[in-house]
Amino acid sequence: MNGQEDESLVLAFKKGDEKAFDRLYEKYHLPVYTICYRYTRNEADALDLTQEVFIKVYRNLQKFRLQSKVFTWLYRIAINTCISFKRKERPFERLPAAVPQTRSSRERIGLKIAIDEALGKLPDRQRMTFILRHYDGYTFEEIGRMMGITTGAAKANHHHAVRKLRLFLKDWL
Amino acid sequence: MKECTHYQRQMIDCAEDRLGPQERKQLLEHMKNCSTCAQEYQQIVRLFGVIAQGRVPLPQRSSFDRIRAAARTQTHGRDHTDWKRLIRILIPAFAVAALLLITIKPTHQTVEISIPVANLIEDDEIADIVIAGVVNISLIQEIASMEEYLSFDNEEAIEEMTREEKDELVNSLNRKYAIGT
Numbered sequence: 178m179n180g181q182e183d184e185s186l187v188l189a190f191k192k193g194d195e196k197a198f199d200r201l202y203e204k205y206h207l208p209v210y211t212i213c214y215r216y217t218r219n220e221a222d223a224l225d226l227t228q229e230v231f232i233k234v235y236r237n238l239q240k241f242r243l244q245s246k247v248f249t250w251l252y253r254i255a256i257n258t259c260i261s262f263k264r265k266e267r268p269f270e271r272l273p274a275a276v277p278q279t280r281s282s283r284e285r286i287g288l289k290i291a292i293d294e295a296l297g298k299l300p301d302r303q304r305m306t307f308i309l310r311h312y313d314g315y316t317f318e319e320i321g322r323m324m325g326i327t328t329g330a331a332k333a334n335h336h337h338a339v340r341k342l343r344l345f346l347k348d349w350l
Numbered sequence: 351m352k353e354c355t356h357y358q359r360q361m362i363d364c365a366e367d368r369l370g371p372q373e374r375k376q377l378l379e380h381m382k383n384c385s386t387c388a389q390e391y392q393q394i395v396r397l398f399g400v401i402a403q404g405r406v407p408l409p410q411r412s413s414f415d416r417i418r419a420a421a422r423t424q425t426h427g428r429d430h431t432d433w434k435r436l437i438r439i440l441i442p443a444f445a446v447a448a449l450l451l452i453t454i455k456p457t458h459q460t461v462e463i464s465i466p467v468a469n470l471i472e473d474d475e476i477a478d479i480v481i482a483g484v485v486n487i488s489l490i491q492e493i494a495s496m497e498e499y500l501s502f503d504n505e506e507a508i509e510e511m512t513r514e515e516k517d518e519l520v521n522s523l524n525r526k527y528a529i530g531t
Contacts, residue, residue: 195422198421198422199418202418202421206414206417206418207408210406210408210409210414211406214406214407215406220407220409224409224413224417227414227417228416228417228420228421231417231418231420231421232420232421232424234421235421235422288400292400292401311398311401311402312402327515327518327522328515328518329515329516329518332515335362336362339362339394339397342397342401343393343394343397346397346400347393349400350393350396350397350400
């Protein structure tokens with residue numbers, strides 16, 4: 178991610194250039210959606226959260242003082258929005274997403290449900306740490322910065338998450 | 351030979367391919383002679399394999415276009431200035447009222463603690479309101495629920511941290527919550 182370009186976009190937005198927001202949105206809407214989806218494992222919730230994140234971004238961009246990288250700031254908003262998210266009651270849940278072809282369809286759906294349930298059982302911060310580490314490959318230092326916690330706490334969260342997931346998914350391992 | 355717990359702490363890093371070559375070699379060597387550790391390591395590798403398989407299906411482009419438009423319209427449509435002003439007045443007023451109630455009419459549920467409780471509350475605005483160390487049971491329960499956030503519930507994980515990480519954690523907690531003051 179190009180930090181200088183991001184800073185220029187923020188400064189341009191502050192001067193009234195509305196298109197600067199569009200460019201930031203273009204650059205970051207998929208990473209934000211991805212993290213929201215991985216956290217909620219549900220398309221409708223992930224879209225709601227993505228919208229909430231960018232409403233906050235738009236609302237606060239004028240006040241953003243560039244004391245951290247734009248990417249870190251934006252991810253922090255996304256993380257906090259996810260953690261404070263309470264799932265809405267929805268009449269129809271979407272079908273599980275595709276999982277590997279090496280298992281039968283029934284097994285794949287079963288595994289997907291098991292993973293959803295296992296991740297859902299993790300405490301919010303452990304779940305988010307696990308997602309950022311495991312899917313996005315961030316270091317504990319980066320995770321700490323994005324979540325506003327220490328590197329040690331991020332490491333501890335991840336350790337707890339792995340231990341619990343092994344327990345929750347033991348029948349699939 | 352080092353104990354199993356030492357190697358078990360390295361397993362996650364090894365499964366993520368983040369372990370140094372020397373440590374990795376020692377771990378693999380240990381697992382040749384320890385079936386328990388070998389089994390545990392295989393389970394971690396399989397867990398990462400299973401979890402990694404969840405792909406993120408992307409919605410249609412039009413959904414993202416709607417979100418971009420909503421970010422603007424919903425922001426322009428609301429003025430939060432008045433709300434913020436009101437909240438700034440209401441929170442201290444509520445805190446003072448609560449403090450008066452607690453002070454004037456203490457119940458058997460009231461306890462005293464020696465640290466400034468407001469410092470334990472995450473919200474900066476609320477933290478600015480000093481509650482003078484007098485709290486009720488529900489607030490104590492709230493603080494207890496922060497244990498998860500502080501990650502103090504597992505000694506193993508703390509043990510795993512390096513000296514520097516422990517110092518960093520303690521300093522950061524001291525800065526944020528003024529522990530010991």
